Amino acid sequence: MIIEADISDRSGAEALHRYELNGAYDEMFSAVDHPRKQYRPLHNLLLNLGPDELRRSKHEADQSFFNQGITFTVYGSDKGTERIFPHDLLPRIITATEWERIERGLTQRITALNLFLKDVYHEGKIIEDGVVPGSIIYTCKHYRREMRGIKVPRDVYITVVGTDLIRNPEGNFVVLEDNLRVPSGVSYMLTSRRVMKQIFPGLFQKCRVRPIEQYSQALLSTLRSLAPEGRSDPTVVLLTPGAYNSAYFEHTYLARQMGIELVEGRDLVVHDNVVYMRTTFGLQRVDVIYRRIDDDYLDPLVFENGSALGAVGLFNAYRAGNVAFANALGTGVADDKAIYAYVPKIIRYYLDQDPILEGVETLLMSDPGQREHVCQRLDQYVVKAVGESGGYGMLIGPHSTEKERSQFREQIQAQPRNYIAQPTINLSTAPCFVDGTIEPRHVDLRPYVLYGDKITIVPGGLTRVALRKGSLVVNSSQGGGSKDTWVLQN
Amino acid sequence: MLSRVADSLYWMSRYFERADNGARVVEATYGLILNPAKVSTEERWFRAVSSLAPGAASGDVDPQRALFLLVADPEGAFSIVKCISGARENARQVREEISSEMWEHLNRLFHDVAGSDLKADDDAAAMRVVSLVREGSYRFNGVTDTTMNHDEGWHFIQLGKYIERACNLCVLLDAYFVLDKHADDLDWVGLLTSCAAFEAYCKACTAELRPERIADFLLLKPEFPYSVRYSLDRMHQALTSISDLSLSRRTEKIERLIGRLRSMVAYVQVGEVIRNLHKYLAGIIEQCRELHAAVHQVYIDYPIEVAFET
Numbered sequence: 158m159i160i161e162a163d164i165s166d167r168s169g170a171e172a173l174h175r176y177e178l179n180g181a182y183d184e185m186f187s188a189v190d191h192p193r194k195q196y197r198p199l200h201n202l203l204l205n206l207g208p209d210e211l212r213r214s215k216h217e218a219d220q221s222f223f224n225q226g227i228t229f230t231v232y233g234s235d236k237g238t239e240r241i242f243p244h245d246l247l248p249r250i251i252t253a254t255e256w257e258r259i260e261r262g263l264t265q266r267i268t269a270l271n272l273f274l275k276d277v278y279h280e281g282k283i284i285e286d287g288v289v290p291g292s293i294i295y296t297c298k299h300y301r302r303e304m305r306g307i308k309v310p311r312d313v314y315i316t317v318v319g320t321d322l323i324r325n326p327e328g329n330f331v332v333l334e335d336n337l338r339v340p341s342g343v344s345y346m347l348t349s350r351r352v353m354k355q356i357f358p359g360l361f362q363k364c365r366v367r368p369i370e371q372y373s374q375a376l377l378s379t380l381r382s383l384a385p386e387g388r389s390d391p392t393v394v395l396l397t398p399g400a401y402n403s404a405y406f407e408h409t410y411l412a413r414q415m416g417i418e419l420v421e422g423r424d425l426v427v428h429d430n431v432v433y434m435r436t437t438f439g440l441q442r443v444d445v446i447y448r449r450i451d452d453d454y455l456d457p458l459v460f461e462n463g464s465a466l467g468a469v470g471l472f473n474a475y476r477a478g479n480v481a482f483a484n485a486l487g488t489g490v491a492d493d494k495a496i497y498a499y500v501p502k503i504i505r506y507y508l509d510q511d512p513i514l515e516g517v518e519t520l521l522m523s524d525p526g527q528r529e530h531v532c533q534r535l536d537q538y539v540v541k542a543v544g545e546s547g548g549y550g551m552l553i554g555p556h557s558t559e560k561e562r563s564q565f566r567e568q569i570q571a572q573p574r575n576y577i578a579q580p581t582i583n584l585s586t587a588p589c590f591v592d593g594t595i596e597p598r599h600v601d602l603r604p605y606v607l608y609g610d611k612i613t614i615v616p617g618g619l620t621r622v623a624l625r626k627g628s629l630v631v632n633s634s635q636g637g638g639s640k641d642t643w644v645l646q647n
Numbered sequence: 648m649l650s651r652v653a654d655s656l657y658w659m660s661r662y663f664e665r666a667d668n669g670a671r672v673v674e675a676t677y678g679l680i681l682n683p684a685k686v687s688t689e690e691r692w693f694r695a696v697s698s699l700a701p702g703a704a705s706g707d708v709d710p711q712r713a714l715f716l717l718v719a720d721p722e723g724a725f726s727i728v729k730c731i732s733g734a735r736e737n738a739r740q741v742r743e744e745i746s747s748e749m750w751e752h753l754n755r756l757f758h759d760v761a762g763s764d765l766k767a768d769d770d771a772a773a774m775r776v777v778s779l780v781r782e783g784s785y786r787f788n789g790v791t792d793t794t795m796n797h798d799e800g801w802h803f804i805q806l807g808k809y810i811e812r813a814c815n816l817c818v819l820l821d822a823y824f825v826l827d828k829h830a831d832d833l834d835w836v837g838l839l840t841s842c843a844a845f846e847a848y849c850k851a852c853t854a855e856l857r858p859e860r861i862a863d864f865l866l867l868k869p870e871f872p873y874s875v876r877y878s879l880d881r882m883h884q885a886l887t888s889i890s891d892l893s894l895s896r897r898t899e900k901i902e903r904l905i906g907r908l909r910s911m912v913a914y915v916q917v918g919e920v921i922r923n924l925h926k927y928l929a930g931i932i933e934q935c936r937e938l939h940a941a942v943h944q945v946y947i948d949y950p951i952e953v954a955f956e957t
Contacts, residue, residue, distance in 0.1 A: 223758075224751050400740045409742035419743045424649050426951055435650045437799065437946040438893045440954045 173203060175594045182328045183597060184249060184587040195250045195645060198363050203247075208593045214356050215246045215590060221352050227345070227406060242345050243638030246590040248353060249600060249620040250364070253647040256616055259322065259330055262514030263604060264612050265504060267318055270335065270491045271608065272507040274314040277490060278304045288506050289499045293523070296574055297496065298544030299338070299489020301452060303459055307476055309485045310383040311610065316483035317376070317447075318606040319343070319619075322514070324585035331515045333582075333601065335500075337492040338484065339449050342619045343605050344407035345639050347372060347414075350617075353641040365646040367616040372605070373414035376447075379609030380415075383481040384444045391444035394420045394434065398450050398466045408449055422450075427470030430477040445481045446471075452486045494543040494577045495521055522569050522576040531578040532569060535562045538578040540569065553629060555581050584629055587640065589622060599623045601631050602642065616644035650947045652741045653803045657942075659737035659745075660807030663753075666730035667784035668815040669699050670777045673717050673727070675840040677774060679833060680710070686829045691837075698815075698822040700725035711768065718773040719765040727780055728760050746794035749787065756783040799892055806885040806942070813878035814935050816842065817928040820865060824858070824924050832856050838865075842873040862924065863917035875931065876912045882938075883909055889946070897953070901941050908934045 178186060185196040192200040203211075222241040251259075276283050277294055284291040294300060319340030321333045350369055354361055377393065384391030397408040399421050412419035418434065426433045426440060433440035453460045455467040474480045490496065498519035504512045520527040520538075531538050535554050542550030552565045569576045586597035604618035620640040621631035631637040676695040680688045692713040699717055720726045735757040742750055760776050795801050823830065823838045835856040839845040842865055851868070852860050868874040883905050890898040911931060920927040 224755055225747065400736075405739075406742075413743035418649055418652075420649060421651065424651050428951070428955070435954075437648050437650055437653050437889070440951075 173595050175596055176588065177597070179586070179597065180326065181583040181597075181599065182324050182326050182585040184324075184585055184600070195252050195364075198360055199247065199250065202357075202360055203588075203595060211246065211590055211595075212593060218244070218246060218352050218356055221355065222348070225348065227348050243624060243636075244345070244349055245598075245622050245624070245638055245640045246356070247588050247595070248357070248641045248643045249587050249602075250643045250645065251602075253645050255330070256644045258513065259604060260614050260616075262330075262332075262512070263320055263606055263614055265508065265510060265513050266320070266332065266335070266500065267315065267606050267608060267612060269504040269507045270337065270500070271312075271314050273503050274485075274488060274491050275312050276507075278487065279306065283503070283506055286506070288502050289496070293493075293495050293499075293521075293574075294490060297490045297493045299452065299487065299493065301487030301490075303472065304485070304487040308478070310385070310478075310481045313383065313608055314485040314488050315491070316379060316383065316485075316608050318608065319603045320606065322602045322604070323517075323582060324602075326583050326585075328585075329515070330602070331517055332500075333517060334494075335492040335497065336603075337488040339451065340603075340605070341404045341407055341449075342603060342621075342639070343372065344410040346605070346617060346619045346642070348410070349639060349641045361643075364643060366643040367646055369615045369617040372615045373411065375607055375613045375615065376411070377415040377417070379607045379613065380445050380447055380483055382609035383483060385478055385481060388444045392418075392442060393445040393447065394418045394443050396420055396422070396425075396446050396448040396450055396467075398422075398454070402449075404449065411447075417447075422465065422467045425468035425471070427468060427474050430470070430474045430479050432468075432471065432474050432480045443480060445483065447483045452489070455482075455486070489544070494519070494541050495523070495574070498577065517579045517582060520578045522573040522578065527578075528569065528573055532566050535566060537581060539581050540565055540576055540578045542575055543577055544575070551630070553581065556629070581629070584623075584631075587620070587622070589624070589640075591624070591626075596626070598626070599629050599631065600640065617642045648744075648799045648803075650949075652744050653800065654943075654947045655737045655741045656744065656800050656803045657807040659734050659741070660804040661811040662730045662734035662737065663784065663787065664808045664811040665725075665815070666727045666734065666780055668812070668819075669717060669725070669727040669730060670780040670784070671843060672699055672819065672841045673714065674774070674777050674781065675837045677714065677770075677777075678840065679837045682833055684831055684833060686831070686834055690829070691834075694822045698819045701818075714770060714773050715765065715767040718776055719763075727776065728765075731757050731760055731780065744800050746790070748790050748794045752783065752787050752790050756780070756787070759783075799889060802885040802888045806882055806889075809878040809881040809885070810935055810939060812873065813875050813882070814932055816865060816873065816875050816878065817932050820862065821925055821928045824862065830858075835861055844871065844873055847871055859917055859921055862921055866920075867912055867915070867917060879905075879909050879912055886942075893946075897945050897949075901938065901945060904934065904938045904941055908938065 178189060185192055185200065187193050219241060222244065227242060273283065281291070283289050284294065315337045317340060319336045319342060321336065322330045323333045324330050346369065380393045381391055394417055395408055395412045397405060397419055399405070402408070409419055420434055424434050425443065426435060432443040434443050448455065450466050453462060454464040456469065456472040457464050457467065458469055459472040475482055497516060498521055500516055501512045504510060520531055522528045522531065531540070535552070536557065538554045540552040540554070552561060554562070584599040584601060587600045588595050589598040591598070600620050600622050602618050602620050604614055607613040620642045622638045622640055623629055623631045624638045625636050628636070672695050676691055680691050688710050689708055692710050693708045695717065696708050696713055700723060716723055716726065718726055719728045723729065735753050738745055738750060738753050756779065759779055763772060763776055765772050765776065791804060819838070819841060823834065835858065836845060838861065839848050844865060848861065848864050852864060864871065864874065866875045869876045869880060871877055886901055886905050890901065908931065911934070
């Protein structure tokens with residue numbers, strides 16, 4: 158008997174034996190062998206499951222993703238153009254209390270950023286009052302002069318938002334980045350939940366996880382609320398760049414879940430400032446466009462780049478108020494990484510409140526003093542290009558070589574407005590199943606916020622994982638993966 | 648329904664039917680060449696190639712290469728693997744319109760056949776692909792009929808499937824009846840097997856294999872799913888349903904074309920056409936082409952001015 162018990166103990170320990178805490182906040186363990194309360198059911202399960210069983214579950218999950226075609230497109234290769242989205246088997250768990258604070262904080266932040274956008278494209282009071290310098294706003298890569306003075310439906314600019322949060326070593330969630338243009342990834346949140354329910358039904362039930370399946374309905378009713386006046390039964394469509402876009406799976410998935418048409422630019426026709434889509438029965442009027450195409454590609458008449466992804470005349474129809482876009486154009490000015498440094502001030506200015514969620518200390522390279530300070534200590538900072546996303550144009554000081562640092566130093570000196578620096582933050586770690594053992598990997602969290610007639614946040618989000626050991630970069634284009642995120646019932 | 652979507656559903660279905668047809672013909676031909684006969688192996692492969700890959704069959708057909716050419720040639724536009732990938736590519740453009748089950752089946756079938764990485768001399772592997780496609784096609788057709796709304800999109804799928812089938816049957820009949828003089832019983836069995844028709848034929852006409860009866864069965868039998876008559880009836884049904892839904896006044900041309908086409912098989916006897924079969928079959932194919940063009944013009948690629956007039 159004793160020997161048997163001993164063996165079963167070892168098999169559990171085998172999967173967990175390489176789990177080392179490295180100074181970052183760990184989502185599962187408060188100390189070695191001390192799982193946090195919300196993780197205890199999972200921890201127990203891991204002690205009882207051998208590596209073979211975990212491997213089998215992982216394989217089952219992979220297969221499920223693959224057969225459902227839950228893939229993203231990899232550019233530039235012929236045969237393997239589709240890969241399944243790398244995902245980790247183990248859920249990331251968030252308590253009700255933690256979530257409540259995130260929800261309040263995001264609502265506050267998004268409300269303020271939306272007011273900021275309205276102000277920037279109309280009166281510009283915040284500039285007059287000297288809170289945010291006009292020199293920074295007007296030099297934003299994504300500032301759209303064409304949007305000046307245009308009234309957008311319900312004054313809502315940012316309908317769909319995916320804000321990136323991280324947990325600092327003290328265990329507090331802080332905002333790392335606002336994605337206010339065309340954030341993606343929500344389909345992975347929804348589909349991986351479905352797969353996880355198949356793989357860990359018992360654990361799922363025991364933990365009392367709050368549902369996220371209502372996201373599609375919430376998105377649809379948010380979009381409908383933006384319809385032009387007098388259109389009581391509006392036609393909502395999702396505009397995709399097409400089957401070769403890396404997020405195409407997500408576009409088809411959301412369109413199907415909402416029961417709306419997935420259109421490409423070539424399906425749309427604008428006549429007398431009204432947008433129609435070309436159907437087998439003739440032309441049908443379109444009222445709301447959930448566009449998954451960047452600003453610059455929407456209308457070749459306004460943004461001259463010869464793009465065939467949008468449709469000629471869309472912007473005029475928008476200006477005439479005959480069609481709504483979600484998100485509005487020009488929202489990128491508010492998620493510029495230099496503006497990010499001003500968000501606490503923006504919140505105080507419009508709402509007269511202290512920010513609930515803090516941001517990361519951000520140094521502007523356009524400021525000579527701060528620039529000098531950072532350039533001498535590049536190995537301690539993360540440097541980011543302000544208009545980029547997806548983990549491109551980034552230097553992670555502690556993991557960089559002398560050559561990369563001197564390259565960045567030159568770039569910063571040449572175009573200071575284009576860069577910001579932040580202290581390197583040790584993102585929190587969560588247990589991941591890697592090569593037969595369970596090891597900690599760095600994670601972030603991207604909840605999705607919907608803003609129409611009201612603000613809706615489904616409890617959960619996409620937890621992104623830096624699957625490479627020690628890496629701090631979670632973007633899928635840079636070797637990141639995802640995890641299902643469980644927000645617990647109170 | 649979006650015009651582009653209808654077009655993709657139509658082509659998804661055509662490509663799939665083409666792959667299925669290819670698989671049946673290759674399987675039947677491969678079964679035939681194992682037996683010695685007056686018709687040489689080359690001729691038999693020539694027959695298969697000319698009915699599946701128009702243009703590729705000029706001159707001699709190398710029996711060693713023919714199988715590879717028809718199943719998996721990455722260059723040939725007509726190989727079975729190419730057709731499956733064409734079907735999937737079209738399905739991928741309209742993922743939100745078809746059911747998840749349909750996509751899963753088609754996607755899995757594609758990965759099974761495209762991932763097999765065939766060598767030109769590996770007959771066994773090529774035949775495995777063929778049987779995967781044969782079985783996959785029954786499953787896909789079943790899943791399509793049971794999981795999708797039988798609405799406009801489904802009718803475009805039906806239209807694509809049966810217009811493709813009608814044309815394929817005509818080409819295949821033509822290829823067999825041209826070689827009529829040498830054909831022996833085994834070849835006729837081959838033709839029937841190519842149309843999944845052997846058992847059905849025996850039940851209806853006994854196992855006595857008479858070319859005229861076979862032609863009658865495959866052309867004019869309204870009850871058999873792989874006959875030209877049956878295919879044209881289904882096309883008619885699909886087109887009527889689509890035009891009923893659309894309330895468009897521009898469908899008269901389509902109605903005229905499909906009506907005339909159907910009467911070509913509904914009101915003839917096989918004795919009247921067997922002597923000049925080639926011309927008769929070519930006539931059906933030509934009219935299918937006209938119909939295809941008319942459907943495209945009315946539902947898919949109509950001029951904007953026309954849309955604002957109505």
